[in-house]
Amino acid sequence: MPARQARLDPVPTLRKFGANEKGNVMIRVGHLALAMVAVAITFASQVRAETIRLGAILPLTGPGALIGTAQMRGLQFAAEAVNAKGGIRGNQIELIFEDNQAKPDQSVIIFNKLVDLQHLPMIFTAYSGPTLAMAPLATRKKVLMVNGGAQADKLATASPYLINTLPTIGDEVKVLAKYLAKKQLTRGAILFENSAAGIAGRDDYVKFYPESGGTVLAQEPTQFGQTDFRPALLKIADAKPQVMMVSITAGLLQMAQQYKQLGNDFVVAGTTFFADAELIADPASEGFVHTQVRIDAPPELAAAFKAKYGADMDFFARQYYNAMQIVMTTIDKTLADGKPITGENLRETLFAIRSFKGLIPLEFKTNTASVQLDINVMKGGKDVTVEQMTSD
Amino acid sequence: MLALQLLCNGIVTGCALGVVAISFSFVYTTTKIFHVAHAGVYTLGGYIAWWLVKRGVPFVGAVALAVVVCVAMGALIQSQLYAQLERRRETHLVVLIASLGTLAVMQNVIAAVFTPNILRFDLPWASQVVHLGGNVRLTWAQMLTVVVSLAAFAGLLWFAHRTLLGKRIRAVASNPFLAEITRLEPRTAHLYVMMVASAVVCLPGVMVPLDFGLQPYNGVTPLLTATIAMIAGGVGSITGAFVMAVVIAELQNLSLLFIPGEWSIGITFFIFVIFMLFRPTGLFAAGR
Secondary structure, three states, rough: OHHHHHHHOOOHHHHHHHHHHHHHHHHHHHHHHHHHHHHHHHHHHHHHHHEEEEEEEEEOOOHHHHHHHHHHHHHHHHHHHHHHOEEEEEEEEEEEEOOOOHHHEEEEEEHHHHHHHHHEEEEEEEOOOHHHHHHHHHHOOEEEEHHHHHHHHHHHHHOOOOOOOOOOOOHHHHHHHHHHHHOOEEEEEEEEEOOHHHHHHHHHHHHHHHOOOEEEEEEEEOOOOOOOHHHHHHHHHHHHEEEEEEEEEHHHHHHHHHHHEEEEOEEEEEEEHOOHHHHHOHHHOOOOOEEEOOOOOOHHHHHHHHHHHHOOOOOHHHHHHHHHHHHHHHHHHHHHHHOOOOHHHHHHHHHHHEEEHHHHHEEEOOOOOEEEEEEEEEEEEEEEEEEEEOOO | OHHHHHHHHHHHHHHHHHHHHHHHHHHHHHHHHOOOOHHHHHHHHHHHHHHHHHHOOHHEEEEHHHHHHHHHHHHHHHHHHHHHHOOOOOHHHHHHHHHHHHHHHHHHHHHHHHHOOOOOOOHHHHHHHEHHHHHHEEEHHHHHHHHHHHHHHHHHHHHHOOOOOHHHHHHHHHHHHHHHHHOOOHHHHHHHHHHHHHHHHHHHHHHHHHHEEOOOOHHHHHHHHHHHHHHHHHOOOOHHHHHHHHHHHHHHHHHHOOOOOOHHHHHHHHHHHHHHOOOOOOHHHHHH
């Protein structure tokens, strides 16, 4: 009755711990450990194969919503296309969109929520004020931020973790100022928005326009979201400029219509902020000149976008589609290198890749991409390219 | 030419602000409620008219229907919110917070239903330019704003001073306690006040976006300026509120002749502060 003896034995384990028993236990422990490792590996691979979650803090309501919605669609469209093909190395991409109403304070709160609570390694941003507000946090928390829409000059040096897929306003203004000087438009006035982007544009005009031989005769501010531009336009008209350089991000259509209603005849010039489908289509914008980052969508891609959203794939949709492709290429390489998806690794990999071929070929010599710039003139409801240059 | 054009623009802006000010003043004087949600009613009127015009309703009909919706909204706010709070004898602060909450809800619902984008009335005649003398240019939307605002101002004055209901409302405003014991039914009078004020504020709520477009959060700035106009004009004076709204708008426009645009609002309100130091009861206080 060994079993019974064993049951009756007050210290059975001690007695049984002979060489064989020890070996059996060790084998069992070994099996258990192997099983646990296998489960852990399986679990880990399942987690990795499930989702890579990325954030996007965009203005989805408020005066910047039209642009923010286009940006959101561009990101969504690119992510869904990749997910439909099985994701990146089997990993699905999940985008978490948050609305900041283009407000810096709101953006900081959302950034902390996404990073501290949801542990996202990467966030898409837009608008200069909010992006500049989040930049120090990105540095401190080592979260990669990709901006495809904001252009304030300070963005170029705001954070080593901030990547700008657009040139800064300064880069565009340099090109625009040269073009205006070449066209003998040397007496200028500035209409600017009292926001980070608007003021940056104003400062660039004040700096680069005189360097190209121009003289700034007047500067008039407006508020973000404001749609009454008449007082500022009247004041500018009174200075009798040949060209009005504009640095506003919202209400461009209203500005154009009021400019026309007041019977002004000076040239209106701007940057990529003028890439507004409604503005281009309106007769009031006839003859407006602007720099434009060249980014075209293939016809089949644009048609698929329109079929999905019922809207044209406009500049900002294309820009964020492209930004998403840059990030997905970076994620792919990071995974291929066997590194975990962290902000630090993504940043390192992005600069290792350096040159990207998406909708637009671009290169990251610094945090801000070098791209091709066009000089466009609005004619008959369309944007017509009249010259081509590069941002650097 | 610049001064004349700025003067005309100031009159247009001032008239629209004036109507917001007189309607706000009408509510405040009678009910003592700081009706911040008035900005929401102002915004709602524009959106309703835009929605109707988009569906082919003639502009005049759209404005009339928008007025009806605003009246209903005013009545709803008064009967379901302010009257309930009054019954519970809540403080003015509680009522103000409730009003602010109502405004936030209205703005967000409007943004959710109509999108937060800047919407335009598809009425080409509104943006056509009328050439006045002295090279002054105004759009039909601006001209209409002035005409409708002056009509609303005159209409409210007539209503308050010449109609039985208007006189009853003024009596309630003058002495609510006496009105209660003389069976003037202040609560019913408050409901009428809110309905009339909502109808009146709907007019600039439609006319201003006809020129500048619609945005869900755009009612607050006019209401703030209108509130200042009401105080500067003398609380209780409809004429004072309207005149001061025009004066403030003119100051903001004409100051551009002498100072850069970014200082315009600051300087204007600095002058207002100085004015209030010397005449704190308002310009038209004696004429209540």
